Amino acid sequence: MIDRSCPGVVEPILELLDGKWTLLLLFELLNGTKRFGELRRRLQPISPKTLTDRLRLLEEKGLVTRTLYPGVPLHVEYEFTESGKALQPIFEAMWNWTQEHGAYLKKDTNDSSHGA
DSSP states (O other), X not given: OOOTTHHHHHHHHHHHHHSTTHHHHHHHHHTOOEEHHHHHHHTTTOXXXXXXXXXXXXXXXXXXXXXXXXXXXXXXXXXXXXXHHTTHHHHHHHHHHHXXXXXXXXXXXXXXXXXX
């Protein structure tokens, strides 16, 4: 049973995950450290500004670290913090639910025969 205060308690993470591209970005980082350009290619057609904004927000929230490697060419890598890595069970739960119960999601949304 979930505590009745749960919606208020989880609201901050739900708001963070609700941002366009955020879930896909986090999913990419689950597979390890990524460079900015690699993330941009994997998340096409995300704009560089949007990717930068999302990465900065995730960094501010303590989910992602940004490491700058000086030199020519300069490059930046992003990876999960321990807090960010702790999101993995959420992604696993979404994957498992989709595999077990999500077949109807691929059908026409007007089809009400998917049951409750």
